[in-house]
Amino acid sequence: MSGPGASAAGRDTVMSRSGASEPGPGTVIGILGPSGVGKTAVAVELARLCGVRVISCDSMQVYRGFPVLTDQPSAAERDVVRHELIGCAEPLETFSAARYAEAACPLVEADLAEKGRALLVGGTGLYMRAALAPLDARPQADPGLRFELESRAREEGGETLHAELARLDPAAAERIDARNIRRVVRALETVSATGRAWSGRDDLWAPSYRHPTLMIGLTLERTELYRRIEERAVRMIRRGAVDEVRAFREEHGSERTRPGGAGIRSAIGYEEVCLHLEGRLTLEEAAAQIAAATRRYARRQLTWLRKVEGAVIIDIADRSPDDIAEEIAALAASGESTKEPEHA
Known part of the structure; x- marks a missing residue:
């Protein structure tokens, strides 16, 4: 990965206590990457460095009551920096990209106005796009x-x-x-x-952003990424995903899927845990199936990432979250990789 270039003319550069460059005014930073790559840890360090909150772009983490199943930021991470759009919807609500945009866009605007920057992170490419660029029009539903x-x-x-x-x-x-x-x-x-x-096409990116935007894609060699995904699936089972699903089923019924696929029932891991609770899978089998489904999803996320024009790809292998965060802050300060709105 090449180092950041010189600061762009007319863009202020602020130095952090550690000596790293912080983003100049008006910069939106979006961090994408596959499940398990470590986006949250990097985002927490970057948010701490820049003095901003983290706006989550995850279609399942919006649902409350499932912090383990949806791999929400830990309590310790949320103590370090504020996270938005985590656990903000009821488990059976339909939370579309359009609704996400309605919630996320005002947060972005407020952070730009107050802090001169905004930070979004998540694995749901469509949600990230909805927060940063106009969505393509689609035919009205019948x-x-x-x-x-x-x-x-x-x-x-x-x-x-x-x-x-x-x-x-x-x-x-x-x-x-x-x-x-x-x-x-x-x-x-x-x-x-x-x-x-x-x-x-709803997974593709519009050609123009609303604000000057730096898109970052975090990647990792596939074998190592898959190892992390498998470890996460086992950790999910051990840390309480089964209890979360059991409690939900006791209140809302044992249906594994729902017409329309709305709500938490479409989350990776929900059906697998249900099958375990019904005696059809062992815990080990459930974890293995969760890992397999997550690997498939990670491949699709990498496909989305390749379609993001101008994204700076960072291989996180053997690097600490704070090291990566400082590189991103320096890139944003330089302005050389920032995509400007077409009307600018």
Whole structure:
């Protein structure tokens, strides 16, 4: 990784106590990367360095009551810096990218106005994009068709609908997990409404950001990433994911999936833990299946990351979170990798 260049003309540079350059005014920093790569640890150090909060971009961490299952920042991490959009929705709510944008955009604007910078971190590429750039328009939903597709999902299973999507729009099927029934249904609706493939365009990035933005992609050699994912799955089981799911099922019923795929039931790990509670998987088997599903998701996250134009890719191997955070702060201060809004 090459070092940061000289500071851009007209952009202030602030030095931290450690001597690292902090972002200049008006900079939004977005940190993306696959599950298990260590985004949170880097974000906490960067937020501490810059004196800002962390705005989470994770479609499952928004749900309250599941800090272990959704791998939310630890209490210690949240004591160091404030985190937003963590545990802010009820477990059965539908929390879409549009709703996320409604919540996240004012936070970004407020941080830019008060601090001159904003920091977003997460693995849900669509949520990150919703906070930073306009979403592409999509055809209006057909309630009748949606009801029909959701009924089929309930009666025939999500795999059947996913197979149908694979025939009609292979690229979209490749990007959408078969268990994410809500997105499978939405993709099928789009094909029906437009007569053409949407090809998962909701995972792509608009060409313009709302503010000067530095996008960072954290990566790791795949073997090591997969090892971390497997360790995380075991840790999830040991630290209380089973208790979280058991308590939820006692209150809301034992259904493993839900028509439309809304809410916490679409989270990786939920169905696997349910199968364990029903005596169909051992804890070891559940952990193995969670790890396998997370690996598949991580591959899709890496695909999203490759589509982010101008993102600075940082290999985190053998590096500490504070070292990486200082590199990101210096990059933001230099301005050389910052993408400016098209209207600027």
